[in-house]
Amino acid sequence: xxxxxxxxxxxxxxxxxxxxxxxxxxxxxxxxxxxxxxxxxxxxxxxxxxxxxxxxxxxxxxxxxxxxxxxxxxxxxxxxxxxxxxxxxxxxxxxxxxxxxxxxxxxxxxxxxxxxxxxxxxxxxxxxxxxxxxxxxxxxxxxxxxxxxxxxxxxxxxxxxxxxxxxxxxxxxxxxxxxxxxxxxxxxxxxxxxxxxxxxxxxxxxxxxxxxxxxxxxxxxxxxxxxxxxxxxxxxxxxxxxxxxxxxxxxxxxxxxxxxxxxxxxxxxxxxxxxxxxxxxxxxxxxxxxxxxxxxxxxxxxxxxxxxxxxxxxxxxxxxxxxxxxxxxxxxxxxxxxxxxxxxxxxxxxxxxxxxxxxxxxxxxxxxxxxxxxxxxxxxxxxxxxxxxxxxxxxxxxxxxxxxxxxxxxxxxxxxxxxxxxxxxxxxxxxxxxxxxxxxxxxxxxxxxxxxxxxxxxxxxxxxxxxxxxxxxxxxxxx
Numbered sequence: 001x002x003x004x005x006x007x008x009x010x011x012x013x014x015x016x017x018x019x020x021x022x023x024x025x026x027x028x029x030x031x032x033x034x035x036x037x038x039x040x041x042x043x044x045x046x047x048x049x050x051x052x053x054x055x056x057x058x059x060x061x062x063x064x065x066x067x068x069x070x071x072x073x074x075x076x077x078x079x080x081x082x083x084x085x086x087x088x089x090x091x092x093x094x095x096x097x098x099x100x101x102x103x104x105x106x107x108x109x110x111x112x113x114x115x116x117x118x119x120x121x122x123x124x125x126x127x128x129x130x131x132x133x134x135x136x137x138x139x140x141x142x143x144x145x146x147x148x149x150x151x152x153x154x155x156x157x158x159x160x161x162x163x164x165x166x167x168x169x170x171x172x173x174x175x176x177x178x179x180x181x182x183x184x185x186x187x188x189x190x191x192x193x194x195x196x197x198x199x200x201x202x203x204x205x206x207x208x209x210x211x212x213x214x215x216x217x218x219x220x221x222x223x224x225x226x227x228x229x230x231x232x233x234x235x236x237x238x239x240x241x242x243x244x245x246x247x248x249x250x251x252x253x254x255x256x257x258x259x260x261x262x263x264x265x266x267x268x269x270x271x272x273x274x275x276x277x278x279x280x281x282x283x284x285x286x287x288x289x290x291x292x293x294x295x296x297x298x299x300x301x302x303x304x305x306x307x308x309x310x311x312x313x314x315x316x317x318x319x320x321x322x323x324x325x326x327x328x329x330x331x332x333x334x335x336x337x338x339x340x341x342x343x344x345x346x347x348x349x350x351x352x353x354x355x356x357x358x359x360x361x362x363x364x365x366x367x368x369x370x371x372x373x374x375x376x377x378x379x380x381x382x383x384x385x386x387x388x389x390x391x392x393x394x395x396x397x398x399x400x401x402x403x404x405x406x407x408x409x410x411x412x413x414x415x416x417x418x419x420x421x422x423x424x425x426x427x428x429x430x431x432x433x434x435x436x437x438x439x440x441x442x443x444x445x446x447x448x449x450x451x452x453x454x455x456x457x458x459x460x461x462x463x464x465x466x467x468x469x470x471x472x473x474x475x476x477x478x479x
Contacts, residue, residue, distance in 0.1 A: 001147050001148070001150065001151035001154075002151065003151050003152075003154060003155040003158075004151050004154055004176070004201070007158070007201070007203055008201060009214075010209070011203065011209070012203065012204060012205050012206075012207040012208065012209050013201055013202060013203040013204075013207060013209075014201070014202045014207060014215065014246070014248045014249055015199070015200070015201045015202075015215065015217045016199075016200040016201075016202075016217050016218050016219070016220045016246065017197055017198070017199065017200070017217050017218070017219045017220070018177065018197075018198045018199070018200040018220050018221065018222040018224070018225065019196050019197060019198075019219065019220070019221055019222060020032065020179070020180050020181070020195075020196050020197075020198050020222045021038055021039075021196070021221075021222070021223075022189070022190060022191040022195075022196070023039070023189055023190075024180035024181065024188045024189050024190065024191070024195045024196060025180065025188065025189050026074065026076055026093065026179055026180070027039075027050045027076050027080070029179035029180050029222065030076060030077060030080060030179060031053060031055070031080070032222050032223050032226075033177070033179065033222060033225050033226065034053075034057040034058050034059050034080075034226060034238075035053070035055045035056065035057045035058075035226055035238050035240055035241060036223045036224075036225070036226030036227055036237070036238050036240065036241025036242060036243040037055060037223065037238070037240040037241060037242060038223065038242060038335060050076050050079040050080050051079070052079065052080065052081075052082050053080040053081060055238070055240055056238040056239045056240055057081075057226070057238050058226050058229050058230055058233070058235065058238060059081045059084050060081075060084070060238075061230060061235040061236055061238065062120070062121060062233065062235060063084045065233075065234075065235055067120040067121055067233070068086045068118060068119045068120050068121070069084060069085050069086060069119070069120065069121040069122075069123065070085060070086060070087045070088065070113060070119045070121070070122050070123070071085045071087075071088040071089075071090075071122075071123045071124075071125075072088065072089045072091075072105070072106045072109050072123075072124055072125075073089075073090070073091055073105075073106050073123070073124050073125030073126060073127065074090070074091060074093050074125040074127055075090030075091060075092055075093070076093065076125075077090070077123065077125060078090040086119070087119075089105065089106075089109060091105045091106070091127065093127050093130075096130075096131045096134040096135060097131070097135065098131065099127070099128040099129075099131040099132045099135070099142065099146065100128070102126075102127040102128055102131065103126050103127065103128040103146075103149065106124050106125070106126055107153060110153070110156060110157070114156070114157065114160040115160075117164075121233075124153075125179075126150065126153075128146050128149070128150075129143070129146050129147070129150070130182070130188075132146055132186075133182040133186035133187075133188075134186050134187070135186070136186065137182075137184065137185055137186035138182050138184065138186055138194075140186075154174075154176060157174060158174055158203060161174060162205070165205060171204050171205045171206040172204060172205070173202065173203070173204045173206075173232055174202075174203040174204065175200075175201070175202055175203075175225075175229070176199070176200075176201040176203070177198060177199060177200045177201070177225065178198040178199055178200075179198070180195060180196075180198060181194050181195045181196060181197050181198055182194060182195060183195055198222065200220070200222075200225065202228075202246070202249060206252070207249070207252065208252050215248075218248070220246060221243055221244075221331070221335075223241065223242055223243035223331075223335075224243040224244055224245070224246050225243065225246075226238050226241045226243055227241050227243045227244060227245050227265055227268075228243075228245055228246045228249055231245055231250070231261050231264065231265070232249065236268075237264065237265060237268045239268065239271070239272065240272065241268065241269075241272075242269070242272070242331055242334040242335050243331060244265055244269070244327040244328065244330075244331045245261055245262065245265045245327070247262075247324060255313070255316045255320075256303065258320060259296055259299065259316065259319055259320065259323065262292075262320070262323035262324065262327065263292075263293070263296060263323065265327060266289045266292060266323060266326050266327055266330065267289075269285070269289075269327065269330040269331060269334060270285075270286055270289045270330065272334055273285065273286055273330060273333065273334060273337075274286075276334070276337050277333075277337060283329075283330075283333055284329050284333075285326055285329035285330035285331075285332075285333050286330070288322065288325055288326035288329055288330075289326045289330065291322060291326075292319060292322040292323045292326050295315070295318060295319045295322055296319050296323075298315065299312070299315050299316055299319050302315060344401050344409050344411055344412070345409055345410040345411040345412075348411050348422065348426075351426060352422070352425065352426055352429065355426065355429035355430060355433055356429065358433050359429065359432060359433050359436070362433065362436045362437070362440070363436075383431055383434070383435060386430075386431055386434065387427055387428070387431045390426070390427040390430055390431070391423055391424060391427045394423040394426060394427065395420070395423060398411075398412075398419060398423065
């Protein structure tokens with residue numbers, strides 16, 4: 001890519017290596033780029049049929065501000081942001097054997113749209129390189145031809161934007177990035193270095209560059225893109241963004257503007273910290289933020305008195321460093337907080353689901369029999385003791401976990417009645433599973449009916465319990 005290489009090495013640009021957190025698949029990565037938040041592993045499933053994105057994003061903020069957005073490429077964007085584009089042409093990404101038409105469907109719009117002046121943002125998502133990787137890996141001879149094609153596309157866009165700037169005082173911004181990388185086999189989704197490291201190049205005439213100015217790519221987070229784009233476009237930073245402004249982008253601006261941009265970013269991150277961390281006042285990042293604000297106030301008072309002095313410059317540099325340190329600490333703290341999953345509630349749900357699946361699997365042979373009748377033998381002393389012991393153990397575990405949990409937990413937030421019901425359900429399911437297994441192992445009489453006398457588990461009661469929780473927690477109807 002000779003033209004792109006020239007822009008990176010000598011042109012008015014800033015280049016970075018952006019780290020994409022797993023899962024490194026398309027939908028979560030687009031979500032991270034536009035919202036600045038960290039997608040969860042459940043988004044891997046949603047990647048197959050992406051629902052509309054309800055979170056705050058750069059696209060939503062741009063739409064609200066009246067920006068006219070045009071999109072061509074991977075239809076995942078259209079699914080995530082329905083009714084956000086004034087014009088779009090989506091291309092399906094599931095035919096990985098095609099690496100030609102998927103890109104031609106994007107490029108064919110370029111000549112016409114670049115001549116027009118009726119848009120503010122143009123988003124292009126090319127799929128060819130990704131598809132070639134899936135077919136024959138990153139070392140395929142097809143890669144070189146596709147990179148050359150992408151280089152010519154970038155040159156066409158850049159030269160068109162440069163010619164437009166002669167007619168308007170405002171500079172344009174061209175962003176070239178990857179949503180994810182690919183492994184040595186051409187796949188992606190995991191956390192290898194080749195999959196998480198992505199290129200990020202920002203090109204604009206606003207980035208002054210002196211001859212001989214060599215810039216080495218800095219390692220940043222992919223979530224930093226949302227905050228940087230929002231500030232560059234004069235939009236509010238998405239409220240759930242954990243990213244920080246890519247400071248080299250605004251480094252050439254006057255000190256007053258640099259401090260203002262950094263203040264906007266730290267205010268947004270501090271608000272997000274307050275919403276997610278109960279003891280936010282003790283967080284080092286929040287303390288650094290408050291210190292930065294105080295120093296910033298002193299700088300503004302001095303700025304209003306005398307605009308050109310060495311004291312003003314030194315104080316401004318100090319405030320700048322303080323803001324950057326606060327941004328780094330806040331972003332790291334929030335990323336750690338967001339990446340913490342509610343393991344206890346997930347384990348409870350997993351246990352119940354596994355018990356139900358086990359019972360269903362054990363019931364299949366009986367259900368397929370001509371006389372489809374499943375009867376669970378339950379001996380009074382043994383299974384009664386098991387039932388009550390399991391409830392006792394689960395109650396003890398619940399009390400210990402919920403009284404020692406430092407973070408919020410969904411299951412701990414339930415009322416004791418609801419939590420007790422879940423434990424009774426789990427115990428009853430275990431009781432039935434063990435009973436069926438016992439019957440299969442000892443070859444007991446399958447005609448013995450399930451009774452609810454005394455201490456025996458009742459399948460009817462179990463079904464009623466399940467229906468009760470189905471209604472209470474809005475579970476899908478499995479009947």
